[in-house]
Amino acid sequence: MLSFFRRSSKSKVGTIVMALVLLAIIIGFAIADAQNFGSGTLSFGGNGSALATVGDERVTDADMSDAMQRRLAQVREQNPGADYGTIANEFDPILSALIDERALVAFANANGFRLSKRLIDAEIAQLPGTRGLNGQFSDQAYQAFLQQQRMTDAQLRRLLASSLLQRLVLAPVVANPRVPVGLATPYANMMLEAREGEAASIPIELFRSGLNPSDADLQRYYASNRGRYTVPEQRVIRIARIGAEQVANVQPSDQEIAAFYNANQAIYGAKDTRSLSQVVVPDQQTAAAIAARARQGGTLAAAAAPAGSNAAVTRLPDQTREAYSSVAGARAAQAVFSAAQGAVVGPTRSDFGWVVVKVESIKREGGRSLAQARGEIAERLAREKRGTALEEMVDKVQTAIDDGANFAEAAAAARLETTTTPLIMPNGRSRVDPAYRAPADLAKAITEAFKIAPNDPPEIIPLGENQGYALMSPAQVVPAAPAPLASIRDQVRNDWIESQALIRARAAASAIAAKAARGMPLARAVREAGVALPAVRPMAARRIEIANANAVIPPAMRMLFTLPQGKSRMVADPRNGGFFVVKVNKIVPGNALLQPALIARMQTELQQAIGEDYAAQLINAIRADVKIKRNESAIAAAKQRMTASGF
Structure with missing residues (x-):
């Protein structure tokens, strides 16, 4: 609602945290390596010619180029046919936002506001795209995230550092501003204000009749508007793809597939678990005697009994090779898992003595043969x-x-x-x-x-x-140049007619507005225009209705709520390139004293707006403090290249 007042008074909303807007507009800026990032000082200076210097920071041609490319990529998500001309009007706001962002960095550096590497790491870990399937930070997921966003680690860190500075420096400024009832009440009264007026439409198409330019007219118009008809640089480009089609015939050999299969039995081999009986004795002779008796038949416990209490038998059920290796060592595990069921293995030397083992049972589960795993392995290789x-x-x-x-x-x-x-x-x-x-x-x-x-x-x-x-x-390279007049003659002719019709329409609208301003009824002024213009239309609305409308406010209606009573003014009509003349006939003031809810609502909206203004003032103060120098000639050249020729 409050934005209606701001639009009417042409004041800017949203200067707060301009770089925060960039987070949505151009996620990441093309900036050169910050050699000293993490050492206590942030540096966002990029390579290329400087469009602006901001304290010790720079906004370079490369920065803007990358920012515009990223913005175009975002626009193309909604409008695949968009080109650089589509976002030409965003060049200046993006440049301004980059300058504000650099100013905040320069201010932080100059005043010892340090951001540690650990703090940036914590921010990276919070990004959803950097987490693996277990919900934890994954370097593999992080690299995929960077590739998807077309960013480097350094660029993301700089973006997050900028976001943190905005959060830590600007956020406290906008927190909890207070707006008293006495300040909110006049705004609430204004929202209930009702206005009546009338509008005259002056369409441009009514003024095209009879316009027929001569060759001299076209030559003069073309000469004075050469930039309008400039064709971007054109090139014939030779291309040779290096991709999957060039290596489609590369296949692994049978030997490579078999070698991979054998080297990855943990993946493809059957799971072998064994239940074992084991006895460990201090000397080899005793162990050999136990092994000899066990091989004659019977249990390992019976074979170990003659050796007395020093030969206790342990049962180890469902042992994998890895598990048993951790108990008896790799040498013993190799022997045990190579033996058949019922076999007696040993004596084998271990870290604890001499080991004799009987394989009580063997259980094999799962596993795939080479033939079964061949397709998967071949695809991977x-x-x-x-x-x-x-x-x-x-x-x-x-x-x-x-x-x-x-x-x-x-x-x-x-x-x-x-x-x-x-x-x-x-x-x-x-x-x-x-x-x-x-x-x-x-x-x-x-x-x-x-x-x-x-x-x-x-x-x-x-x-x-x-x-x-x-x-x-x-x-082949054809430099940017105006298209020959002969090749665009029809376009130039239409543009000339459009420009002359616009001059006629503006003159008619100005005359109508002047007469209405002197007190002549608007309908009479329209009749005296000498052109069959549409009839004057009445207008009436309350400001709150316009503010709550979920649509773009028509220029005529916006002008109705801008002028004083009895005044009239001409305003452009963007729909057909013509004009409106709007006159305010009556203003009925509003009274919000009987609507306390509206006053409370205005308090809330004013608090948000005041916070934005506080942030805007701080940004302006920072800009003045760090001393910004714009290279206007370089900016103009970059704008021409990026918006007209599309890089």
Whole structure:
């Protein structure tokens, strides 16, 4: 509800913890290694040209590039067809948020606010994606989480460190602000305010009639709007995939399968448990006599009886090899578990004396034969061998590149099939072949291929988890430039007509608004416009109805609750590119004294807003304290590259 007031007064909400917004917008920032992370000082400075310096910190071109790429990836989850143009208007807010985040880090460093490595480790352990099946932290799960998020350990640690600083520095500022009833009551009164007025619509399409530009008009319009028609840099890219298809024929041999089976009997072999009788005596002669009597028949206890009390017999039921080895040693276990049922083994030397054992019974459970386990083993070994073969192939191609091979020579070194794209833009689309779409799994690789200088050697670019690699090299580079007028003449003509119609519509709206401001009835001012405009529409609402509406507030209605009584003003109509002229005829003040619940509600909302304002003021003070310097020329160049050409 309170956000309605803030929108009406054009004040900004949500400056609180700008980097917290980034947690939802751009999870993770591309920032270079923090060499001294954990040593007491945080450093988020990345490589690349600095767009801004924030104390000892920097926001670099690489930081913004990565932030915009991550934002695009998030937008594409809801809108797969999104490109960098879709998020062009988010460049400035993201840059501002990065600067705020760096300012907080610089402020913490300058004032001795230290975050220990153990504290960051604890935060990582709390992430659900870092836990194994037992619910505990798992390094394997953590690595998978990093790969899924396309982040490094250092990047995640920096993000968590930033989040902790926000929590520890900004959260106390916004905690428990107090708003008295006297402050909340005027806002509650305002919510009950009722207004009546009227609005005139001035659609742009009514002003297109008769507009027919000459060649000179088009030339002038094209010349003054060349940036509008700039085509991003285009490239023809040569691609050679290095993936599963290249190693599909790699298979393990029968010998490798058998060797793996034999080396992993703990997995595939039957479970052998034995019930044993055992006697341990101090000397070998006594043990040999017991063994000889036991082999003649009878129990081991009977055979040991003549040796007296020093030859006590112990029963060991259901022993595994591992369990018995821990009792009698590996040598005795080897002998016992190699013997048949009923056999007498020994005497064998152990750490406790001489051992004689009788195998009373043998029980075997489970287990699979080599034939039964062959398919599973073959699949596992094939996967491992193919992974190794793929890496060897990548190494072979990279070695060729390092030795000076060009794209064709490097691809030939590993017998890779090559393809060539048409002339494409960084988003994978082609102006020369509108039907062409680059494969989705090559999107990231194509972005990287646009960073390769024309004379640089080809590069091997990973395609993502289990997708292999791509050897890529630009074959042709067409710099960003305005499209020739002849090729976009119809578009320029439509844009010229649109611009002239907009001028006409604005002039008509301004004239209507001026007449209404001098006291002329709005309906009469519309009739005198000289164009068959739609009839004036009445408007009436209470502010609370607008505030509670689960929809975007129309500009005309928003203007109705902005102007004083008797005033009128022109406002743009984003639906059809035209304008509204809104006039406020009557304002009925509200009285919330009979609605204490509304006053209490306003207290609650004001408390939240005041907390946000406190945080905003602290961020502003921090920004002033750490001294921020923006490189406007570098920012403009980065914005042009990232939003117009899509990197």
